[in-house]
Amino acid sequence: MHRPHPAEADVAAALAAVRPDLEARYAAEVPGARAAVLTRLWRALAFEPLPWIAGRETGRDGLTVRLGDGRRLHGPAPDPYATDGHVQVVRLAGVDHDHPARLVTDLAVPHGTEFAAELADSVASSALSRAGQEPPDGTWPDTDWGWEQRIVDGHPYHPNCRSRPGFSVAEQLAYGPEHRPLVELGLLPVRAAECLVSGAWPSELRDGERLLLPVHPWQAAHVLKRTPEPGPTGHPLMALRTLAVSGGTHVKTALSARLTSSVRDISAYSIGISAVLSEFAESLAARSEGLVHMTRTRGAATAHSPDLAAVLRESPEVYADRGAGERVVPVAALATTGLPQSPSWLGEFARLALTAGLRLLEQGVALEAHGQNLLVVLSATGAPLRLVYRDLADIRVSPARLKRHGIPVPELTGRIVTDDETTLRRKLFGSLVAGALATTAGSAPALRDALETAVRDVPGTSDLTALLEEPLPTKALTLMRLSPGTPGDQWTTLPSPLR
Template sequence: MTHPDAEQTRRALLESRPDLVDGFDEHLPAARAAVLRRLWTALRREPIPGVAGVKTVGGDALVTLTDGRMAIGPALDQYAEASPDVRIRVQVNGGTGAYADPAELLNAVDPQTQGLQRELSNSVANLALARTGQPSVDLTELQGDPNGLAVLEQSVVDGHPLHPCCRTRLGMSTADVLAYAPEHRTPVELEVWSVPPSRWLTTGAGTPPRLVLHPWQAAHYGDDLRRLGGRPVERIVARPLMSLRTLAAARDPSRHYKTALGVQMTSAVRQVSPAAVHNGPLVSDLLSRLAADLPIRVFPEVAAGAVLVDGAPHPMLAYTVRRAPLPQAGDVWTPLAAVAQPDVLDQILRIGYGGHPVAFWRDLTTVLIPPVLTLLARGAGLEAHGQNLLVRLAYGRPAEAGYRDVGGIHLHAGRLREAGMDLPAVQGSLVTDGLDELRAKPFATLFAVVLTEIAHTLQQRHGADPQTLWRMAADLAEQAPDPRDRLALAGTTLPIKATTAMRLAADPVADIWTPITNPLAGV
């Protein structure tokens, strides 16, 4: 398997893309600092093995390890751009080492973490490459453009704002990353394979026995598929979106293909599980009916298919089809992750608000918070992070919310019944009986991550008062339909996924949560 670090990436660029070497070298120190900041934040707040306690003294954070040693570094804000000069000092071998490289820092804290160290090094290399040669995005040119959503998705170069593995692509070479990653904007030819009908499972609206396969996947699984009787019959030119393995058809941008991809990105290898094939259309229908009277548009998974191997759907030979929005004149649909980018946010404020951040925040939170909390009250806890949650900008102003990807939501049978809905026969771990678990998804994603990141940028770049921003958000939260949700949102903490602790856990895909200070409290 290929997991290039910065040195290996640079060598690959010298051989195949020497025009990118100078840009890669320029961006590497800041990319290393950005991943270090994410890791240092995780060490200070997540339940990381080997960490015994954390305290802040002046402008420094002190992390005490279980073996009595100490790590010392600046108490960086979770969204601040870390300086390449930042060093984290760790007591080691009777002395103190100073670390700017996240993998070296993790090794100093715990040498038994070689797997995550490799992921961090790969993340640094790919982040530096992602930041190399990025074009600017002009929102006014994208208004009414059916490809505008894809363009904005491809502009999100830094990936997950908090995950140290924000740009990990384990298994992909540098050439693969340049060919397939969205930030490099290369069109991808999906392969359509004919499959024997006896080996085909489909759900939803149904599809003929045709498997849509990512070309990386075809290169690695094509021989297996041929032995099963498959053969390539067609190609679909598509644009890779934020998740890399989901792509928008060039001829029909309203059609998104979510493919299986045997590559680890952030926290998991990106398969399309049997549960996802089964659940997608069912849960999409349920969520669409739950939201029928709400100002949020659900983009459904209309069909799914998988190849049967030994009688069971194979998670690496499967895909789903999702509908995507098409804009009207003056409209741009965008994921919230793109809105959080400083350059895009600057343009929104200029186009729609004459530079006034508070008016924008008022409209954004009014569009997002009520429908998400109403769906929570009705039994659907959305995973409303910056990739799944969309907003329609009408001449620069937030006008409508959108939601996609039902695979990560939680459903509560009791609340669904109260809303007049039956729980569909879903597979996997979507259903929960616990209200805290149900709330964790939207509380963590919408409030603790997406809105917190945007509020930070509005404060840092546009002088917005955070108390004013969060008071407006709290006023909307206090209108949540269920009083138990209102009470939970008024608490002193919110949950957030402990992504680094999850990578170090025995089961790296099981959710682990950690509390952070609730910005809605006390405003």
């Protein structure tokens, strides 16, 4: 128990060379990082349809997972909506495990070797992220990137919450938002005739007949193997590859590294539909009666390669009335404000989020409204006023529902278009309720109370009925990492917090 893992030792050795002042803090954060990742893994073992699990038994002393080979795995009763690191030890066949990577190694399941390596990286990187944090001083950030850099632990439910394979310790310190660096983007010139452009590409990123495509320095060094021209400097946001640069622009770059679970490149499909989606989203916001704003895409371009592309978006800050003291806060950062500790505040926020999300779903648009994409405009006193949504690439649009409400159907094709009811509900419920609202509440009891308060005032629809009466869908994140041959999302259900 508590013996160093090689991944943790490697980070400690690297810190001794590049940031010796963080060594002691890093060592102190390792146990908490292990518990944080183990808690996420235990949630998956408790609720996901993993093929090598034969059954689950709940008792007074916790949960027992029966494996297909006859072994038993025992741990505390799981809270599917908890965000703390309350799972510190689980017992496999009589042996205690406090490290998620060693647990997966001993489980000896298909593709477990690769997953265990990612978990080890996630623990070590989480401890590094925590070590670099400054003690809170009670003040709120005054910039959009200041809020983004408050998110330390990454994805609230994915065991690979901080996995950054391919990033050295020095690179994590140089590029990770939680370390608050200033990053210089590169600019690679590409002939405009060789690019796919959507929207208006700005003049300052043109050089005659060439486009200057913003490139992340990690991408330039490790993937493109080219030395770009110096570009703008920016503050990395919680997505790491997206940076806030001067002038109120957020630059989303391609980053061909697997962060959490996905390779963060940019497809030609998402570039091609970005302008149409942005215009469509503006029309949706106009119909929302002031409930939600949609950030606009200023321009997008790709050199017909997912490794060399960029998207320019406006900052969500433009939707705050700073003169009135309003602030725009990513939902993922709400826990750092202390506001969700108030049941009445949490209920009001849930009412706002459900009303906006279900109204858009009824009209034909399912948002990917997790804590990174969804932001809330707070009044000077902290009251939730309205929402801001960004990153349209993963929404789903139902032509049939749009037509039913007399809304013009945008010229869209591909995966974003579907009339399948299950797909639409999974997209919204899995991201908004099992994601944004659950992580803001932080536990099943708090989430239940907030939803019970909120649904009294939410207009009734068939989608609301499904939310109230059916299990809650969520992505089976661990199953997806252990199923490399299965493309796309895989799903499971969680106990309804309302039943």
